[in-house]
Amino acid sequence: MKYYIIAGEASGDLHASNLMKEIKLQDPLAEFRFWGGDLMQTQGGTMVKHYRDLAFMGFAEVIMNLRTILGNIKVCKKDILAYKPDAVILVDYPGFNLRVAKFVKQLGIKVYYYISPQIWAWKTGRVHTIKKVVDKMFVILPFEEEFYQRYDYQVDFVGNPLLDSIANLPELDGQEFRRQYGLDNRPIIAVLPGSRTQEITVKLPLMLSVEKDFPSYQFVVAGAPSQPLESYREIAGEHVKIVENKTYDLLRLSKAALVTSGTATLETALLKIPEVVCYKGNRLSYEIGKRLIKHIQYISLVNLIMDKEVVKELIQNDLTTLNIKHELGLILNSPKREQILSAYDELHNKLGGIGASKRTATLIVDDLNQ
Secondary structure: OEEEEEEOOHHHHHHHHHHHHHHHHHOOOOEEEEEEOHHHHOOOOEEEEEHHHOOOOOHHHHHHOHHHHHHHHHHHHHHHHHHOOOEEEEEOOHHHHHHHHHHHHHOOOEEEEEOOOOOOOOOOOHHHHHHHHOOEEEEOOHHHHHHHHOOOOOOEEOOOHHHHHHHOOOOOOHHHHHHHOOOOOOOEEEEEOOOOHHHHHHHHHHHHOOHHHOOOOEEEEEEOOOOOHHHHHHHHOOOOEEEEOOHHHHHHOEEEEEEEOOHHHHHHHHOOOOEEEEEOOOHHHHHHHHHHOOOOOOOOHHHHHHOOOOOEEEEHHHOOHHHHHHHHHHHHOOHHHHHHHHHHHHHHHHOOOOOHHHHHHHHHHHHHOO
C-alpha cells in the first residue's frame, strides 16, 4: 500500500514515525511519502517538506504567513494527485490537514486522522467537517471519545502514544550525560521554551530570569531539533547549558521543569517531573483566543485530562519573574511537590496502556484490506 502522511509539528513527527514503524510491520510492502521531520525520515520513504517550514503559531502569525500556508496546501494537493496513494494519514495540524482532507475525500482516497484536532477547545463546528471528510478518527485523549459521541460520530480511542515513547526509552547513564553536555553535579531545572521561534523569543528570557534566585540548581535549556543552537544561545548567554534534541533524557535527570504549554506538559508529567506551565503569546492572538475559548478552564493537557489543577499555569500577564520564582520554589521544596507526583500516577492510569501506535496501525491496515 502507498501511504501519504502529513505531520506539521515536532510532536506529530514523533507520533507519525512510530505509526510508520508499526505500519511496516503489518504491511511489509508499505511505501511512504510525507510532510514531516527527521524522525519520520528514519522510517524511510520520501519527505516532501520539513515541518520547520510549516509551523506558524497564533492567529496573527497565521495571517502574516497566509500566502505561504495557502501555497503549501496547493503544493500538497498537486503532490497527492501525482502520487496516487491508497490512504492519506493526517496527524493533528488541523488548519492545513482539514483543507487537504476535503480535497482527498473528493478523490475517493481513504482519509485517516491520527490525533484529533483540539476542536473540543475551540472551533467546535469543525466536527461537522470531520464527519464528512474523515473515514476514521483515532483519538489519544480519553475525554475526546465522549466529545465526538455527542455529535453522533464514532471514533477509536487508541491510548496515548507518549506512553509508548516513554516506555521504550533506553537506560540512561546520568554521569555520562552530564559529562557530555558539560553539566555539573547540581540538581537540574529543565527549561522547555518550545520549538517555534516566537515561543523562544518571548518565553525563554522570562523562564531564565529566575536563574539567579536558585543558585544551588543549574538551569538547562532543551533545544528542539527544528531550531538552530544560536536561537537559544542569543537569549541564554554562554553560561547556561543547552541540550539539543535530548529533551526526554534531560527531563529524566531533572528535579523540576519550566515548560511551555503544549504536548511537552504531558511528556513532562509522564516522566514524573513536577512542572510549572508557562504561556505568553502574541497579544492579539491571545486576546482573540481568549474570546473564542470560553468553556475550557485550562491550557495544559495535564490539567485538561485530570479536569483539575494539578500543575500551575502561568498564562500571559501572570507569567512574570516573581510568579515563576514562587511556583518553582513550591515544586522544589514543599508538600505541593508530592501532591503533583501523586496526581501524575492517576494521570498515567487515565491514558490507557501502551500500544497506541500498534493499535492505530492495525485499524488502518485492516480497514484498507477489507
